[in-house]
Every structure is written in C-alpha cells, then in structure tokens.
Amino acid sequence: MTAARLLLTDDENEAALFADELEELNTQRKKEENSIIQNISDSVNHNPDLLIERVLVLSGEGWHHGIIGIVASRILERFDKPCFIITREGEISRGSARSFGGFSIFGALQYCEDLLIKYGGHPGAGGFSIETSKIPEFTERLQKYAGDIFDFMPLPDITADKLILPSEITIDNVKGLKILEPFGEGSRQPVFAMGGTSVQEIVPLSKGLHTKLRLVCAGKRFDALLFRQSPNELFIKAGDRIDIMFTMEAQTFAGKESVSIILKDYRKSGLEQRKYFAAKDAYEKY
Secondary structure: OHHHHHHHOOOHHHHHHHHHHHHHHHHHHHHHHHHHHHHHHHHHHHOHHHHHOOOEEEEEEOOOOOOHHHHHHHHHHHHOOOEEEEEEEOOEEEEEEEOOOOOOHHHHHHHOHHHEEEEEEEOOEEEEEEEHHHHHHHHHHHHHHHHHHOOOOOOOOOOOOEEOOHHHOOHHHHHHHHHHOOOEOOEOOOOEEEEEEEEEEEEEEHHHOEEEEEEEEOOEEEEEEEOOOOHHHOOOOOOOEEEEEEEEEEEEEOOEEEEEEEEEEEEEOOOOHHHHOHHHHOOOOO
8 A cells, every 4th residue: 555655665756756646645535525525515405304313314326435434424523413424336335324422323233233234333433334225214213213212312512611702802811721731631622602693704715625704793803714614514604693612722923913713613593503403402302
C-alpha cells in the first residue's frame, strides 16, 4: 500500500511521489464522501419526515462501501440519532452503522439477524450485508427494535455550560477561559449557548468543505464556523432564526486579536424546529 511504502522508503524523491499519491487518493475520498452526504441531504430535504423516525436508515445506489462508515459517523453527528447507511450493489447490499449512548448497534443487528447475510460490530458501530430486497423490512424491524427498547430515544451528552448574551462575546472573556486550561478528558472546553440568532448569510469555506455563518443577535454581528459541513448539508437558510451552541477561541490575524466562534450544534428557533430536528426534540413512543 502507498501509505506503507511512504513510511518504509529512505528515498526522498520516492517519498514525495508517495505523498502526492496519498494526497490525490485523499482528495478523491473526500469528493466521494461529500457526494454521498449531498445525496443524503437531498433525501432529507425532500422527505423531512425521515427525521421523525427513531433510527435513520438511508441507502443509495453504488455508494463506495469503503466510505459509508465515515459517512455514518458524520450523519450521526449531524442528527444525533443512530444511523444505518447502506450501499445498494445489485442483489446484495452492504451497510455501516454508528450510534451512541444506550442504543447498541450490535444488539440491533442481532435483532435483525434473520434478515442479514452476515454482520459484526460492537455497541457503537457495526457492519453488515443484506439482500437488497430486504432493506425495507430491515428498516421496519430497526424502528420496532428502537421502540421496544426505548420509551424515549437517548441523546448525546452535549450540554451548554452557560447561556450568554452577544455582549459577552469579547476577547477579554475568551482570554479569561485560559485559567481553565489544559482542556481534555474530564476537563472539556466550555460550551456556550445563545438563542434567537438571525442567519444573515451562509458562506462556503475551503471549496465547500466547511461553512461560515454570518449571524446577528441583539444588534451585534458576528461570524460562526461550522467545520466538516458544507452549506449544502445545512437545513437552514439566510433569514432563519437559530439557537446555537459553541466554543470560543482567541485568534490573531494581521496583528489584530478577535474571537473565533466554533459551532458545536444548532437548531431552528421556535416550533418549526420540530420539522427539521425531530431527532432531538420530538421523540414519541410508538
């Protein structure tokens, strides 16, 4: 493999060639990954009722089976509910699943084992193969499993440490957080929340790999960064009002200090969030 050859070679020119090859492969992988994410985003946009389901089961024709695990992780982060991503490959399909909390992927696959050709994994992740014709029944069985196990579906433990006002987004306050460092396991970076911010503009970054939101709240304008999500993946538009959870960091550009806001999560403000974020707020017992 190219990666192994890069690590083993003693020739600088050869190493440079291997590095270029790896970069090209990684670029291609990202393109395929983003293409699948776009397909899924389109599906959810056209059928937002998918978000009412307890478990997300999404399939597509010819999605690269080596990438769907990464896609499953991103969809899990986006919608905060267990997800099963399936690539249809003729009569036989392959899938990858991701979860969190008390919902066991392995337990769910065991529950459906009579429908599967083979499967494996652990509580947080798994893989499987299935006859393509059985995907609809598999989907129904997964929803039944989730309903039998949970009255209310578990959510990831993402909580805000403080609800703040726009006026509190200052470089002095951010510098004051340094007394809490170093951040890590058992000492996470503080997460803040703010409600009712207005989306003024959605700006793609790094050729659409990331997104910058231009926001306004209580007359104060500020930008917020959303990593690993392109504008096409978002279920918001300019003019929407959203509630946000974020971290703050100090940054210096051209000798000027400013506050960098990194979004951890967001949702539409008000009752309309139910349509788009039922995964968080509208779990019902079936």
